[in-house]
Amino acid sequence: GQQLNQSPQSMFIQEGEDVSMNCTSSSIFNTWLWYKQDPGEGPVLLIALYKAGELTSNGRLTAQFGITRKDSFLNISASIPSDVGIYFCAGQLFTNAGKSTFGDGTTLTVKP
């Protein structure tokens, strides 16, 4: 089956710094999704991407759908303490729309 490689596994940054994380896949996806999960809660959708090359922003977050359809990245600018959490990428295929394949997550720690 399809697998997603998400990196880095964890990041320790200072408040105010920018953050970048990415996901790569061995095969294409039609949709890329980025989620944030806080401890004891379900993942919260941050950004959804539908077209190869698409660049989408949500406040301080920017994500891109790779041209090859096999990768995506998420950038967070000017990080703040509440950005702490686990960030997941997920891919979907139109032919299997009810199933998302998830990366292993990037754990972000922000030092004030």
Add this chain to the structure above:
Amino acid sequence: KAGVTQTPRYLIKTRGQQVTLSCSPISGHRSVSWYQQTPGQGLQFLFEYFSETQRNKGNFPGRFSGRQFSNSRSEMNVSTLELGDSALYLCASSRRSGGVNNEQFFGPGTRLTVL
């Protein structure tokens, strides 16, 4: 609009027992998918229900089953519980429009502990 709700939030069972988890999707969403989240395996897809029919199934044993009702609410059942079934079980709903705009929105999860 209310989000995805899951009940119960926490559950403790012993090996061999069975358990039923419930999920109410966002109003207007007809697809409900279930995921298992563990530290070792991450987020793993269990199955998806749409219009009361199972549409997709992940690689889990037959002890894991589900169903969906006419109001799109879904239940997931795990029989003959094993220690390894301890996990956070997440439900996600979507419109499932067949292509784009099929974002999945997650509930808070049910934390199942098997002793």
